[in-house]
Amino acid sequence: MDTVISRLDPGDFRDRLPEALGVYVDAMGYPTQVVRSRAPAWMEHSHREGWSCVAAFDPPRRRLIGHARGPLVGICYGYRGAPGQWWYEQVSRGLRDHDHHLPEDYVELTELHVAPAHQGRGLGTMLLTEFLSDRTEPMVLLSTPEVDDEANGAWRLYRSHGFTDVLRDYRFDGDARPFAVLGRPLPLPGARE
Numbered sequence: 603m604d605t606v607i608s609r610l611d612p613g614d615f616r617d618r619l620p621e622a623l624g625v626y627v628d629a630m631g632y633p634t635q636v637v638r639s640r641a642p643a644w645m646e647h648s649h650r651e652g653w654s655c656v657a658a659f660d661p662p663r664r665r666l667i668g669h670a671r672g673p674l675v676g677i678c679y680g681y682r683g684a685p686g687q688w689w690y691e692q693v694s695r696g697l698r699d700h701d702h703h704l705p706e707d708y709v710e711l712t713e714l715h716v717a718p719a720h721q722g723r724g725l726g727t728m729l730l731t732e733f734l735s736d737r738t739e740p741m742v743l744l745s746t747p748e749v750d751d752e753a754n755g756a757w758r759l760y761r762s763h764g765f766t767d768v769l770r771d772y773r774f775d776g777d778a779r780p781f782a783v784l785g786r787p788l789p790l791p792g793a794r795e
């Protein structure tokens with residue numbers, strides 16, 4: 603496979619934002635108008651403490667000097683969870699109802715998406731493991747929509763990497779769908795020290 607996984611700094615991320623959001627709406631099956639509403643939030647995320655990002659790129663269509671990356675076909679980013687963040691406050695509320703609370707130090711895996719035509723070839727696994735490989739937090743948390751029998755690529759990916767239930771059937775404000783919050787300790791087994 604010629605697809606390469608690379609880290610993006612906030613400047614690269616800004617440059618590639620339209621493509622990354624295109625992958626996101628295609629992968630999630632959202633209408634394309636969602637791109638406009640998510641763009642400012644994704645940009646704001648890239649300035650948060652502990653933000654890091656990896657992306658998958660197809661080979662460039664024309665090999666030009668200085669254009670080592672082709673089209674973006676996968677994106678994964680996250681940042682350090684902290685009080686005051688929308689997701690932190692929402693999940694804290696859900697956990698409080700069960701007499702639990704969020705760990706003090708965790709990384710939120712905020713987004714992970716692979717373009718539909720590229721799914722099932724290991725890119726999601728590579729993005730997830732590369733993203734987590736240099737995190738210093740002892741725990742990663744994420745949320746994903748509930749699906750019957752956990753039967754989709756996201757659930758398969760997270761379960762096969764040892765993610766366990768933190769909250770199930772949770773409703774975030776403004777979204778009618780039930781979500782699961784999943785987590786696991788870090789580092790991943792076999793990760794480089």
Ligand SMILES: CC(C)(COP(=O)(O)OP(=O)(O)OC[C@H]1O[C@@H](n2cnc3c(N)ncnc32)[C@H](O)[C@@H]1OP(=O)(O)O)[C@@H](O)C(=O)NCCC(=O)NCCS
Binds near residue numbers: 714716726
């Ligand atoms: C989740 C996602 C990023 C995984 O990317 P991917 O490149 O397909 O992942 P991989 O090829 O590494 O496969 C990961 C696992 O899912 C399985 N899988 C991949 N596509 C699948 C599909 N369409 N149906 C069922 N299982 C699938 C693989 O067999 C693999 O399972 P294994 O680890 O038990 O072998 C991708 O499916 C996606 O973008 N989904 C839509 C968006 C989404 O749900 N994002 C997560 C939101 S939290």
